[in-house]
Amino acid sequence: MTADVGTQPSVTQRIGSALISAARQLIVPALAVVSALILGAVVIILSDPKFVSLLGTDIGGAFGAGFRSVLAAYGGLLKGSVGSPDAISETFLRATPLILAGLAVALGFRAGLFNIGAEGQIYIGGMFATIVGINFDGMPTFIHLPLAVAAGFVGGALWGFIPGILKARTGAHEVITTIMLNYVSYRVIDFALHQPLLQRPDRSDPVSRFVLDSATLPPLFGDTRVHWGLVIALAAAVAVSWLLFRSTKGFEFRAVGLNPSAAGYAGMNISRTIILTMMISGGLAGLAGAGEILGTNHRLTPLFSPGWGFDAIALALLGGSRPIGVVGAALVFGALRAGAAPMQAATGIPIDLVVVIQALVIMFIAAPALVRGIYRIKVGKPTGTEISIKGWGA
């Protein structure tokens, strides 16, 4: 940026500089995605049976076959994620729980807490929402639906409260307690689904009764699969943004995250901040579970989350722990997930490819220096500074 010093910058200059700084912020994520796709292509080629079988005899043919596989795979991904209105709906549908879970982890990051327990909080939130959603027949929608959504938040918050209070009171590191609580939550769901409270009467397998219509999140447009959960997720993003950057509480969160001892000297209550952060973080993850149950599945089953809580860690990193960044990252991952099935149907390439690509993306994101090193470019400030996670000692 070499704007003239001394003179007031013109409107075009200001827009220009805003664009440049936006581009600078986007360059690492964009290059990370590109690098991941390139390495993903290498994985596809190397694991292509045709490539392997032709390699000894016909190298040109082998690479031809490999590249055709790559084109087919990425073509399928693209078509399945943005190729039609239904595909776009699917992308937004997949992004919905990812946005909420990503916000949950990002909020923790800001306060120096590593919430790996979003997965368990999603489950417990989903369970709470189900309990409210399948009961209270006859209650009007405008009460029942908000109540069910709120129950999801409460469930997640409760599951976040446990590691929060353990950390605040005993110093037990949240990485371990949240992971253990994930395993506990699977068993809790499994147990609950065998109880008359939840289990469908005509079924002996673990599946809950259907959520009542009055507690169902309606489709956003016509009969698309994407539902009002998306609106909740976007509203949550705005709310978290406000909380973090406009409110005093958010300032405390970030202060505790950056330097707990300084925050303590400044008179902030660190224990309370930790507990509150974990509860809001868990609540957001719980909302993800509630949205999925009330909007998409309409019933609770074991293992209904394919690991959103873990993807969320990647999303928080990818989005630089900024709510707007998390939303953007969730849309990218949502598109990958939405495109995965059509890709498999068309090419037979396993959907796990998407997981490989996701992992590569976050690896490049987590190490801005890596991207710098590969592309030999100067990029904006490293995203690492916004995440203040330390070792066990804290």
Added chain:
Amino acid sequence: MGRVTTLAAAIPRGGISRARQRGYGILYLVLAAVIAFIFGNVPGGSETTFGMNVGRGVAVPNLVLPSAGAAYLLAALAAAAGAIQLTRGFGARWALALTGVIVIFAFAFLTWIAADGQVNLAGILQATLQLSVPITFGAMSGILCERSGVVNIAIEGMLLSGAFASAVVASATGNHWIGIVAAIIVGGLLAALLAVLAIRYLVNQIIAGVVINIFATGVTSFLASRVLAHYPDLNNPERFGPIVLPVLSDLPFVGGILFRQNLFIYACIACLVILHFMLFSTRWGLRVRAVGEHPLAADTVGISVFFVRYRNVIGTFEKEMTAGHGFIGLAAMIFGGWAPFGSFLAGLVFGFADAVQTRLSILHVGLPTQFLQMVPYLVTIVVVAGLVGRVRAPAADGRPYVKE
């Protein structure tokens, strides 16, 4: 800090604070009450039979105890420990007392649960040892990394890809030893990646670890569906059978527990001894610890932080592990105060919880299966949170070191 060798030493010298001491005293009394009033509350004349044999060594007669009487005796012991703790205190031996009370409580629990029935004590102990192995290996890996200042939460990912590599390579070559070598190489490569990310690129170490975990999960499951699903022969490695040590395995009671185990258990013990010796009795260990605890101080003495950190992260052990055990291993490392034998002890606690859990489901205790399955995870949480609380991590743990 001097030699950190035992659980007790994980806490600053001189025992524990007054408040905490009182807390433990009360805890012991509560446990004594639970033993007396809940575990002792069995029909009169009930007997609990403890099986004392496992394997085919010299047989020992089963231990038959009156259930209620045993409970009262154990309650009295726990109460005595509580009383001493409250009045005199155990001083520096507080951890020993704590361990003792936990053992008493566990034994009383078994007596109660198997009243009028039989539980194979030798079998439980054998399984405890066996189940503690993967946890202890994970903990050792963590210790080595963290002693030199790198937090390694990628243990799970290393285990997963190691298991994958060893299964494939052992099947392809038909030799399980080559499979082990492959697992070590792949684990080492991931460790190298962690080292590069954490030390060269200054990526936050916990984040780098999570990235590696996700990456390992993705790549192994992708290759499993893309390759192994079509070539099942590639996933059929030869098995490691038990190694029955001659003579020793015939010893009564302990023979079956200690000397009729698989290779990894012996390897685990050997690694523990070697790691302990290396860390606490060699120049190398001194440097590692110095670097981990005070990078700047060590720098002035002229040790290359970079070199030691790299070498350590790459030289990790990992073997035979499964979902969640990598993380339980980390918990064991913390519980054990970043010391090899301490973490082995912690591994035994988790192994015991798991072994008992399996037996309970056979005894029809009427608890839902799901709750029994939660036990090892809950024990981990309780241990990390309650019993030890704030342990002292190596001082420079988790902070990338930048040479000025």
Added chain:
Amino acid sequence: MRKQRWLGPSAALFTAALILAACQGASPSASASSAASASAPASAAPSIKFLACEVTDTGGVDDKGFNQNAHDGLLRAQSELGIQIALLESTADTDYAPNINTFISQGCDLIVTVGFLLGDATKAAATANPNQKFAIVDYAYDPPIPNVLGLVFDTKSASMLQGYLAAGMSQTGIVGTFGGIQISPVTDFMDGYVAGVNYYNKQKGTSVKVIGWDPATATGSFTGDFTDQNKGRTTAEAELQAGADVIYAVAGPVGQGAMAAVLDAGNAYFIGVDVDQYISVPGFESIMLSSELKRIDNAVFEAITEAIAGPFPSNLYVGTLANDGVGIAPYHDLDSKVPQALKDEITALKAALIDGSVKADDFKVAS
């Protein structure tokens, strides 16, 4: 900074090297074991224009369990009938509906959905598309949906034969079982197993005991998943130490851990489930007494044949002992160890179960 430039690409190289290492490990014997390759070209059979599509549940197609068995049925139809097949794996509940819809829009002639978890999604899709044929494994609709064929299996009766066999072979008078997760497709096996032991006791006046499952209280041993073989091992060891000498593991791949424990114990037997595990899990021939067979592949093949022929004649396929939808695997290496009298009694029990004079449910709880 000079070093950094070198290390930048090197990190990427590490990654690539890992993948390469994994692939190279795989490639040499990948070609060597091509006989095991499932995707044999369908050149032998005449090709007909019929597309059969499978949607798996979250276990994925390589689960060594029902998803894979169903896929085997598709593969057999591909090679024997000359049809085309396609596959979609689900990673979450969310995937079921779009996966089914993807196949509907691709013009599949028959969509096979695998597992009770797909019950709701299959019903919704079948009602919305009455001309689209479906077959669903392990699920039956009541009332039936005209364009859906439910494929269910009488695993209880087949397991009863295994229970009888186990009781007859036990020296200690204690036999064990355990499951992966406590769901009815698993506990049905265990119920049948207990019924077989109870029937044996009633016939012989013995008192063989089952540990690991009690149908009356619905409590027993479960490893909690279908992946952790170590848990299978420790669970089997616990039962062996409690005196059991025959183990029936209803836990998919987890059963392999139990086989290892049984083999190491040395004086016990193992009974497999779903497929003949004597063949599918080599290395344990000396302990493999028999296996309960649940022929999902046959059922899927049958469903494809019916779908090619026209509308489904009925909406329910029940795999029974009579139509070989379920069965008992040969004794293989242990054939000489099983007394001829016991073999005859099992054959007789099988006949009695087929003609209905003995019912597994009557013996679930010991009388």
